[in-house]
Amino acid sequence: MHRSHHQRVGTFLRFNKQNHHSSTHTLTLTCVLALTSAFAMSLLHNTNGILKGGGATSTKAKHAVLWFRNNLRVSDNAIFHHPSVKSAEKVTPVYIFDPRQFQITDYGSRKTGKFRAEFLIESVSDLRQSLKKMGSELSIFQGRPEDVFAKISGPDSVIVCQEEVTYEELQVDKMVEKCLKRITGSTEGPKLLKVWDGTLYHPDDLFFDIDKVPEPFTKMRNEIERKRGGAEVRPVFPTPDLSNTQKASGSLEDVPSLESLGFTKEELEMKADSRGVMKFIGGETEAFKRVDHFTNAALKTYKKTRNGMIGADYSSKYSPWLAHGCISPRTIYWKTREYEDSHGGQTVDTYWLIFELIWRDFFKFFCVKHGNSVFYEGGPRNVKRNWSRDRKLIDAWKEGRTGVPFVDANMRELLKTGFMSNRGRQNVASYLVHDLGVDWRYGADHFESLLLDHDVCSNYGNWVAAAGLTGGRINRFNMTKQANDYDKEGKFVKLWCPELKSLPSKSVHSPWQLSSSDQSRYGVMLGADYPNPIKAPAQYSYAGRDNKNNNRNGKFKKAKNFRGKGRVHRGRNQDFYTS
Numbered sequence: 001m002h003r004s005h006h007q008r009v010g011t012f013l014r015f016n017k018q019n020h021h022s023s024t025h026t027l028t029l030t031c032v033l034a035l036t037s038a039f040a041m042s043l044l045h046n047t048n049g050i051l052k053g054g055g056a057t058s059t060k061a062k063h064a065v066l067w068f069r070n071n072l073r074v075s076d077n078a079i080f081h082h083p084s085v086k087s088a089e090k091v092t093p094v095y096i097f098d099p100r101q102f103q104i105t106d107y108g109s110r111k112t113g114k115f116r117a118e119f120l121i122e123s124v125s126d127l128r129q130s131l132k133k134m135g136s137e138l139s140i141f142q143g144r145p146e147d148v149f150a151k152i153s154g155p156d157s158v159i160v161c162q163e164e165v166t167y168e169e170l171q172v173d174k175m176v177e178k179c180l181k182r183i184t185g186s187t188e189g190p191k192l193l194k195v196w197d198g199t200l201y202h203p204d205d206l207f208f209d210i211d212k213v214p215e216p217f218t219k220m221r222n223e224i225e226r227k228r229g230g231a232e233v234r235p236v237f238p239t240p241d242l243s244n245t246q247k248a249s250g251s252l253e254d255v256p257s258l259e260s261l262g263f264t265k266e267e268l269e270m271k272a273d274s275r276g277v278m279k280f281i282g283g284e285t286e287a288f289k290r291v292d293h294f295t296n297a298a299l300k301t302y303k304k305t306r307n308g309m310i311g312a313d314y315s316s317k318y319s320p321w322l323a324h325g326c327i328s329p330r331t332i333y334w335k336t337r338e339y340e341d342s343h344g345g346q347t348v349d350t351y352w353l354i355f356e357l358i359w360r361d362f363f364k365f366f367c368v369k370h371g372n373s374v375f376y377e378g379g380p381r382n383v384k385r386n387w388s389r390d391r392k393l394i395d396a397w398k399e400g401r402t403g404v405p406f407v408d409a410n411m412r413e414l415l416k417t418g419f420m421s422n423r424g425r426q427n428v429a430s431y432l433v434h435d436l437g438v439d440w441r442y443g444a445d446h447f448e449s450l451l452l453d454h455d456v457c458s459n460y461g462n463w464v465a466a467a468g469l470t471g472g473r474i475n476r477f478n479m480t481k482q483a484n485d486y487d488k489e490g491k492f493v494k495l496w497c498p499e500l501k502s503l504p505s506k507s508v509h510s511p512w513q514l515s516s517s518d519q520s521r522y523g524v525m526l527g528a529d530y531p532n533p534i535k536a537p538a539q540y541s542y543a544g545r546d547n548k549n550n551n552r553n554g555k556f557k558k559a560k561n562f563r564g565k566g567r568v569h570r571g572r573n574q575d576f577y578t579s
Helices: 029-033 037-044 114-133 145-152 167-184 217-229 284-297 299-305 319-323 329-342 348-375 391-399 405-417 422-435 440-450 456-466 479-486 491-496 516-522
Strands: 063-068 090-097 139-142 157-162 191-195
Touching (some): 090 114, 090 145, 114 440, 157 167, 167 191, 217 348, 284 299, 284 329, 348 456, 391 422, 405 479, 422 440, 422 456
Parallel strands (some): 063 090, 090 139, 157 191
């Protein structure tokens, strides 16, 4: 069954079929104490009330339940600092593994694939250890949040959580609120209190209402950077006092196993491929290690290398930890500012790193503005397209068997590691929707399942934009040109498509041009050793532009607030993750 135009591709299968959409959306105390300079100053001066607005209403309660969702960290976490938490006699930190997040979607994918499930389990385990070191405890449950809270909440309880903005999360909120009302039979009982967090900029500090965020991204960025000297990023929160916490009865002794989450024997046997860019380990502790490493080792060349394809340090790789809330965007911002303070000020590299964090905010605000229409078949503009749903095309794309090496290499990397570069994501999305004409929601669903760094707003926002359904510029990429621009020697393609390793660089990105004699000479027979293209690639030529209307290679003015040297921005209207 295919979802109608207003339905999101995922799977809270128990939800009303007419309103069904999909999403999925830890640093120890010693890490906090080790921070210095600009970052430490931001921590010490966090008195500017990040809790104002965003649902952070104070409610006096004896018992505060801290519901961790996509904010799996101790450092710089707003839920610890909600007034109701600070005044509570007892506090219970809770994480709930919701079985709906691991079901099979209507598009045939497991909503949370194995690699991301492992990362999640590691992140929850690390959060638990961080809390233990602070004299606290994380209560872990496996079940639906509305059922869990019905058991552990009393008339004097409040549940405090990070505010979410997309359909499935909001539906869970409604069900939790409904169950809380049933505890006392009135609105005077336990309450669900939400705190805005997870973005670089707090909505109260911007020059526009987020439900009216300027579009496209460049307009929002200009609003943030140029008006009245620019919006300010708030300081990070200090380490919370957790001396009054207690464990909830009925909680698990340990985090659930992959088996208990429903993964099959075949899925469990799948191991991350050693060809991957790096080993990703979930949790706040590992997030801080990564930030420290990249800041010291590779930030100085970030702008130059960020479109790389192979290796750990061509880009920051912060996105998996950001997506799970193992580290906050503010923490990364202030650590980057600390780097600037010790390296002579802002550089083109530090500017671009923060630029990526602003992209992330944009898609969160974009989802607030457009609501469920982000998940419509026709997108926010309700564009009519005759999409293909040909399973042969979809499966070939998913499995890296399209016959276009640059697409296949990227799709195989995703399938075998849970990661793909930003450059790769833009290209495979363009190929699926524009070259194959496939319904974009199959792509978004596949990404949601496999990506370690899946973030519902960034993923679906980027896909609906890539499909040309937001009213902005449509980017249709020329696969051969992109491959020659970003993998000129063919090293990335040969890494993931080893059947092509004998081909010379000039042929590796377009093997369909090989004559029969060349195929024999190089030992690569099309249709046997490597697939023939599933769609004729006649539009691909190295000299061809990506899109005659996109100004992708044009020159752009330097942002007025840029404090360093060099050009800071080239035309681009999407970023699939904070690279």
